[in-house]
């Protein structure tokens with residue numbers, strides 16, 4: 001086994017890897033040591049779209065002096081490297097988008113059932129958000145006329161909203177309604193390029209068609225549809241999921257919890273929920289608190305039931321209910337290796353097939369719950385069902401309890417776990433910054449203009465076993481904070497921040513530059529704001545738009561001193577997310593590896609080319625310190641363009657300046 005510190009910087013993970021080695025259990029890191037990635041595939045330069053291939057078009061070695069530079073090969077059909085790499089890249093966007101939009105469809109279908117009162121356990125929890133969202137879908141929130149206007153019953157609003165949202169999936173023409181939420185200038189860019197998404201499904205299907213053998217063979221045209229498809233995720237499916245989930249399960253507000261394997265308890269029945277869709281997890285959260293269930297657990301000799309989460313299902317129940325998190329993506333096998341996990345309940349996405357084998361070596365039951373995601377060797381399959389969700393949840397919890405007496409391997413739960421404050425939805429940030437009377441992103445802008453906050457960075461995405469777990473996340477985040485850049489985070493990156501204490505308000509003094517530290521202290525927020533799961537990157541889009549509309553920082557997202565990165569990405573969903581941020585005008589840097597490096601032409605287009613069209617661009621930087629530098633440089637460039645580069649030391653705004661800002665805000669609203 002390689003040097004543990006090179007594999008992960010997480011001491012809990014290191015302890016579990018030692019235990020795994022002692023017990024002869026193979027993990028993803030063992031496999032990564034044995035199998036190196038194919039260098040041609042890694043660069044996106046392998047086409048296997050038809051049975052005449054695979055055609056490999058690696059970049060030829062640089063010619064020595066005096067030699068003629070060899071040309072890069074083309075595929076048998078004549079496909080150029082840029083076409084091959086663009087098609088592979090586009091297919092990643094399509095796959096990532098399909099994952100988010102299919103998740104969203106499930107949420108919308110549940111929402112319809114909830115609206116009609118046909119479910120078990122669910123309700124419409126956030127009526128304020130229901131009414132706000134309804135307006136964007138042209139759903140009336142009042143009835144009657146003149147003096148007789150009354151609020152429309154929430155059920156009626158929800159029923160009409162559900163039908164309209166469900167139509168958006170199969171919509172064939174026109175524009176997805178949430179496009180209208182973006183700054184006007186952004187919408188114009190999209191319209192000019194002809195990339196406003198029509199529906200949630202059509203863009204994925206069209207992109208799959210266009211990347212089939214012998215269809216679209218112009219990399220620029222391919223990337224255009226790539227942008228359209230990704231926008232149907234960010235400003236479509238993901239945004240729909242976030243909104244409807246908030247309406248049904250509650251809009252997140254600051255919540256205290258804990259993160260890392262230490263949240264498991266030796267004398268409790270331990271259940272981990274892993275995956276992405278919060279529908280069943282919501283009900284499991286209810287089931288584990290039922291007195292009969294706790295008594296049942298006690299009847300089997302346990303002191304109680306400890307529920308925890310992993311990956312984005314975890315983020316969902318963490319920010320809404322404070323359910324602790326057992327770890328991010330690379331912790332999934334390790335949780336079983338503790339020997340204390342009675343059930344690992346999975347739904348969809350980011351789930352290792354190896355869990356079935358690891359679970360067999362211990363007593364853990366691997367419970368699959370989604371008909372779309374079965375695993376060969378699963379212990380039990382308990383399918384989720386909208387209409388009996390609470391009963392399904394109870395069945396799942398009972399399986400776990402029944403398994404408690406079967407523990408056999410030596411149990412070892414690492415001590416590590418860290419307190420965290422999470423739940424910074426777009427609405428919560430607005431409230432915290434502006435108060436309930438004058439909730440606005442204006443205060444944030446004020447501080448950016450004044451220079452106390454240099455800029456805003458989204459640090460998001462996965463873990464990747466090809467790089468030290470969490471290490472790049474931490475390096476980038478700490479570097480940003482030190483330079484007064486506030487960090488918005490989602491997914492496994494947010495969990496990484498939590499594991500090392502960056503999701504607490506107290507960490508601000510320790511890690512932030514003086515300006516940011518002061519803001520965090522005054523408002524009482526952590527310097528890294530956990531905004532939720534990966535579908536909740538749509539909250540970041542909303543926050544960015546709110547900053548534009550609040551005024552003083554330009555008229556479009558691309559004007560903001562705001563950037564994004566995914567230092568340890570691995571999933572196709574991350575590529576879809578990156579593409580919709582770039583197409584929305586954001587500078588985005590990915591770490592570890594990048595699937596366009598097989599073609600300089602395409603890589604330049606994703607960078608410079610997209611920047612010219614969208615004011616946002618892709619970049620790749622494997623070194624996290626360099627990545628942070630690049631992010632800060634882009635922020636400074638935006639500040640310069642806005643004319644706020646001379647960081648004003650603690651400028652206190654007088655009334656005249658405030659009026660000026662407010663005028664700018666009004667002007668921004670109008671553009």
Ligand code: NFS
Nearest residue numbers: 311350461462491492534
């Ligand atoms: Ni996002 Fe969340 Fe994690 Fe990556 Fe997977 S869990 S959806 S894809 S690994 S951040």
Ligand code: SF4
Nearest residue numbers: 047050053055075077
């Ligand atoms: Fe080769 Fe063209 Fe077939 Fe791709 S589509 S495998 S490049 S022949």
